[in-house]
């Protein structure tokens with residue numbers, strides 16, 4: 420799920436077992452402490468983040484899936500209980516139920532990854548929902564069976580309480596743990612970018628102010644908006660925070676979903692399940708958005724670049740020019756049209772495969788010669804265009820000549836043979852209008868096409884431009900005067 424270009428946490432490292440063990444110990448203790456501070460309903464916690472956090476970690480890092488690392492987490496829980504409670508031997512069973520949740524979720528997610536179901540799609544979000552459901556159920560059965568010693572409630576109310584708590588925290592936290600990355604703040608972030616978060620806060624406040632069972636669903640539209648506007652990690656984080664806040668507010672009767680207080684286990688059961696069910700929706704929307712965006716990126720990449728030569732396609736060049744419209748540029752634009760000479764004979768003599776390889780190698784050579792000075796595009800067949808923001812027509816002409824001589828002097832290799840190629844170039848050069856770059860380009864393309872024709876007609880392997888014509892005319896005039 421994490422995207423490729425984001426930095427991930429480096430708390431764990433496959434090569435550092437001690438660091439990993441220490442990290443697991445510290446995190447288990449920290450989240451055990453947080454959960455213990457939130458104990459509200461009887462002796463069990465109202466919100467128990469530990470299992471979701473640890474399940475997410477074990478699920479995210481395959482190399483942590485070792486018996487000894489799970490044992491470290493279990494021991495940390497036992498030690499915490501030993502120091503802070505008088506649960507005695509019951510602690511073994513209660514923490515075993517925590518481990519049941521952690522191990523089941525981690526193993527199921529790892530299994531998915533092994534089966535290559537790693538692409539972010541809504542089905543994965545649904546699977547996660549089911550894994551949390553199953554893990555919470557088994558965890559609740561074990562937990563309720565062993566916690567009779569520290570909780571006076573009957574078995575089934577205990578199962579319900581335990582299950583709803585594990586399920587809701589699991590659904591809220593595990594997606595977050597699987598996707599979380601270091602935040603990257605964009606300095607140019609506009610105020611309207613924060614609107615979904617503002618509306619989310621307002622909707623939670625409205626839940627408190629209005630109350631009633633429906634209040635729990637108030638944040639839903641804002642969360643969906645977040646899912647559409649923000650990244651998957653940000654959506655998972657916001658969903659988690661909203662769900663945790665809602666559960667805490669309900670548990671403390673600040674959101675009053677019923678008239679009677681204090682809140683009873685069945686009410687809490689219902690509220691938690693409702694919040695968990697709600698939490699899956701923005702995550703699914705966000706995962707769908709991520710899939711759609713990645714598809715759009717792939718499609719536009721295919722449209723913008725020529726598959727064979729890896730330079731811009733015709734439409735990609737127009738897109739690039741459009742994107743640089745209005746930006747500062749040199750006073751002149753030079754457009755070159757390049758056409759490989761007698762390319763048909765390459766296909767005829769060496770085959771189409773050789774022709775393809777030569778086209779790709781030719782494009783690479785032109786791109787290397789042009790470097791950062793301009794854009795290279797394949798306009799079709801064996802015809803290429805180079806667009807340069809040049810300070811003068813002379814500089815554009817010099818670059819064209821550099822391309823021409825480089826191609827002439829560097830033969831292409833094909834199955835041990837050297838193939839000598841030449842290229843004819845036509846130039847169009849004119850005043851650059853940053854606001855109408857594509858219009859200027861179109862005009863100069865016509866000129867370049869005209870001069871390319873002249874290069875071909877004059878014998879090929881040459882560069883023609885209005886500039887050279889003017890120079891030749893001047894030279895002829897001087898020669899006539901001297902006679």
Ligand SMILES: Nc1nc2c(ncn2[C@@H]2O[C@H](COP(=O)(O)OP(=O)(O)OP(=O)(O)O)[C@@H](O)[C@H]2O)c(=O)[nH]1
Pocket residue numbers: 727758759760761762763764766770771772773774775778799800801875879
């Ligand atoms: N291998 C290969 N050949 C292509 C591709 N696109 C166009 N061609 C071939 O390029 C050749 C272009 O030939 P012509 O337009 O006659 O031009 P030429 O042989 O280069 O001669 P001049 O341009 O007049 O110097 C044709 O044989 C096309 O089949 C391609 O993607 N791969």
